[in-house]
Amino acid sequence: MANHLFLPFIVPIFGAALAVLLGQRRPLARAAVLASVLFNVGYGGWLLWLVISGGRLVAQASGWPAPFGISLVADALGATMLLVAALLMLGTLLYGRASTGPIYDSPFYEPLLLLLLLGVSGAFLTGDLFNLYVWFEVLLMASFGLITLGGTRAQLVGGLKYVVLNLFGSTAFLIGCGLIYGLAGTLNMAHLGERMAALRQPGLSTAIAGLFLFAFGSKAAIAPLFFWLPDSYHTPPPAVTAIFSGLMTKVGVYALYRVFGIVLPGELALIAPLILALAGVTMVVGVIGAMAQMNIRRILSFHIVSQIGYSIMGLGLASAAGLAAGLLFTTHVMIVKAALFFLGGAVEQVAGTGDLKKLGGMARREPALATFWFLGILSLAGIPPMSGFFGKLALLQAGVAQGQLLITGVAAGVSLLTFFSMLKIWNEVFWKKSYEDMSKLPRVPLGLLLPGALLVLLSLAIGVGAGPISALSAQAGAQALDLSGYAQAVCGAGGCEAAVSDLMK
Amino acid sequence: MYDSVILRSVSRLMLPILLLLSVFMLLRGHNLPGGGFIGGLVASCAVILQMVAFGPTFARRVLPANYLAMAAVGVIFAASWGLPALLGGQPFLTALWLPEPIPGVGKIGTPVLFDVGVFLTVIGVTTQIALLLSEEPLLFPMERGPARDEGAPRA
Amino acid sequence: MVLILAITIGCLFAGAIYLMLRRSVVKLILGLLLLSHGVNLLIFTMGDGVRRGAPPIVDDAGLPPANVADPLVQALILTAIVISFGIMAFVLALAYRANQAVGSDDLDDMIE
Numbered sequence: 001m002a003n004h005l006f007l008p009f010i011v012p013i014f015g016a017a018l019a020v021l022l023g024q025r026r027p028l029a030r031a032a033v034l035a036s037v038l039f040n041v042g043y044g045g046w047l048l049w050l051v052i053s054g055g056r057l058v059a060q061a062s063g064w065p066a067p068f069g070i071s072l073v074a075d076a077l078g079a080t081m082l083l084v085a086a087l088l089m090l091g092t093l094l095y096g097r098a099s100t101g102p103i104y105d106s107p108f109y110e111p112l113l114l115l116l117l118l119g120v121s122g123a124f125l126t127g128d129l130f131n132l133y134v135w136f137e138v139l140l141m142a143s144f145g146l147i148t149l150g151g152t153r154a155q156l157v158g159g160l161k162y163v164v165l166n167l168f169g170s171t172a173f174l175i176g177c178g179l180i181y182g183l184a185g186t187l188n189m190a191h192l193g194e195r196m197a198a199l200r201q202p203g204l205s206t207a208i209a210g211l212f213l214f215a216f217g218s219k220a221a222i223a224p225l226f227f228w229l230p231d232s233y234h235t236p237p238p239a240v241t242a243i244f245s246g247l248m249t250k251v252g253v254y255a256l257y258r259v260f261g262i263v264l265p266g267e268l269a270l271i272a273p274l275i276l277a278l279a280g281v282t283m284v285v286g287v288i289g290a291m292a293q294m295n296i297r298r299i300l301s302f303h304i305v306s307q308i309g310y311s312i313m314g315l316g317l318a319s320a321a322g323l324a325a326g327l328l329f330t331t332h333v334m335i336v337k338a339a340l341f342f343l344g345g346a347v348e349q350v351a352g353t354g355d356l357k358k359l360g361g362m363a364r365r366e367p368a369l370a371t372f373w374f375l376g377i378l379s380l381a382g383i384p385p386m387s388g389f390f391g392k393l394a395l396l397q398a399g400v401a402q403g404q405l406l407i408t409g410v411a412a413g414v415s416l417l418t419f420f421s422m423l424k425i426w427n428e429v430f431w432k433k434s435y436e437d438m439s440k441l442p443r444v445p446l447g448l449l450l451p452g453a454l455l456v457l458l459s460l461a462i463g464v465g466a467g468p469i470s471a472l473s474a475q476a477g478a479q480a481l482d483l484s485g486y487a488q489a490v491c492g493a494g495g496c497e498a499a500v501s502d503l504m505k
Numbered sequence: 506m507y508d509s510v511i512l513r514s515v516s517r518l519m520l521p522i523l524l525l526l527s528v529f530m531l532l533r534g535h536n537l538p539g540g541g542f543i544g545g546l547v548a549s550c551a552v553i554l555q556m557v558a559f560g561p562t563f564a565r566r567v568l569p570a571n572y573l574a575m576a577a578v579g580v581i582f583a584a585s586w587g588l589p590a591l592l593g594g595q596p597f598l599t600a601l602w603l604p605e606p607i608p609g610v611g612k613i614g615t616p617v618l619f620d621v622g623v624f625l626t627v628i629g630v631t632t633q634i635a636l637l638l639s640e641e642p643l644l645f646p647m648e649r650g651p652a653r654d655e656g657a658p659r660a
Numbered sequence: 661m662v663l664i665l666a667i668t669i670g671c672l673f674a675g676a677i678y679l680m681l682r683r684s685v686v687k688l689i690l691g692l693l694l695l696s697h698g699v700n701l702l703i704f705t706m707g708d709g710v711r712r713g714a715p716p717i718v719d720d721a722g723l724p725p726a727n728v729a730d731p732l733v734q735a736l737i738l739t740a741i742v743i744s745f746g747i748m749a750f751v752l753a754l755a756y757r758a759n760q761a762v763g764s765d766d767l768d769d770m771i772e
Contacts, residue, residue: 006587006597013584020577063590063599130736137743144750148757156758157770160685163751167692168680174699174740181733182706504718542742634749644756 044083076476098447158232220252238345283309324477329391342452360434381419545627576629583622672698707733
């Protein structure tokens, strides 16, 4: 029993409620929010260390024995995501405090960020399928608030699409939960995995797998279900876009990994070719969409879609090596994407526009910003020694090793296109001479530069420390597909079915 | 806001009844249908009924609470009652009960207190949503304010 | 019982999809509302009380007690209702604001 697993929920919920209560006393409210995010960062690091050294940690909510109650499970996959999510939230918080704007001053902005962190942390730690749905709704509610806070026309229109399509995806998730409960009579993921393997209901479980693929796919923005993302992500302020790019779609990816790794591993083998095809289409469509855009954040939004293709490719390889590579890549892209949104947002805030045609000359004016941006796009494109290189290398290696040459080739080709598309921003914003006088613009404050710069340096650090980090991701990938180990950790040495018959006596 | 004598008379009578019923629902909830959520909805219905009959200005005055703060306090209160178990080395939200039931109220333990927090949160959130929506000038242009209206009771 | 429920769920889903395919935002939201009711009913039919006759509850003798329904699906539905209640309130407010900003209820006008 690791009862400290409840802390990453308890602290943000208290922090958010306190921040709403203290709304008028702004410094106190901000201190409460900062303290809870810092706690989650520290806790995430500690938990990851515990999990690496000691294996999975489990807690049972309210003391109900598994598989009847809600279990919390921390494995290497969940703990890594928990730590990265808290780190990105810290960056977002600091970035928001350094920027100016009516939304950052809203008394609900920081509590909503904390609620988002709460939902994300819950989703990464829960071991119960319906509880995962509840955490999804928590983080969706927070994101609905964040994306429409401010209420401009673009935000409302983009937000409406975002809300409706995400609701539809959640409903599909809920249908899947209902059907799988009717089929297996349980909702604990470990127990579900055991029972689905024992039940052998091929038609029904494939239908359920399709529902989950649709539900999480629409959240992760994979190929036919991505169109809400570029329509809505550039409308809120940059800090919000950055945290969304880092967390929202990646929670969908995490849920796909978790559900197909533990609950429906049999179905994963069956629909892996479909997932690989979707991954390829997602990569290509995203990067082509990005080429047609002329706005920093719109280009980056389309690249989120393209990068999701790589994460899904890791799942489609349907092996521990594939999941490990996918996790390494997903972690990298969470960090680098948020960094690029921070840096691009800093340009946008200083210049007052994100339109590539109107910008220019930033390399001379802001050399530090330009350097970090360039390092960031090197990382995104996958140039050594940045983290992106090792993420993509692991994916390509796993692809070649499993003989999936077509998707591997597409992934390599899309990398080049990504670099090309990123160079477009580099040329237009930083390199070309500006048509307007940029010298009158205010300088980029240190507070806007720092979060992005630190995240780029983190990406560099991941690249430099690639050895131990790929060992960690290999451990996480193996754990994510290890149903019997998961069930033994959750329900006891005999697995969940044995625990049920013991408890029913 | 409807201009109806019957609605106004009834809703005046219903306010205390609904509030009492909500507390009854809350306390009954542990073993029978009811609970914090249902109780909270009934209590917020009491306020919303005043809003429908007399308008949001009056409804804000009849129960002058800061509903947003009430919701936040409810969340803190509910979550706090999971902590004693955690401090005692048990999982968060494990139920702890007093050994003997209190006459007239029933068994008291952390789940009941947790439900009180839920109750406060639901009242706060629901009432705040309804009041904010009804205070939209374009949505409810009929709002005249109870001060000029003979049917409105003095708060 | 299962047949009636299945037909009802089918009708709710069909109506929901029809409404969601309309261009009006209000109808879209009504469609989402119907869909969530359909899903709640679907979860209800997944309970043991409806499908298999006995809930997973046993008394001290290890026998299922009389007149007890599957409590888990009820808890799931209650949770889903609470969530959809909160989200619907938000979506309606959002649609109202969007309608104010755009001046139309038509999804085709909902462009920047």
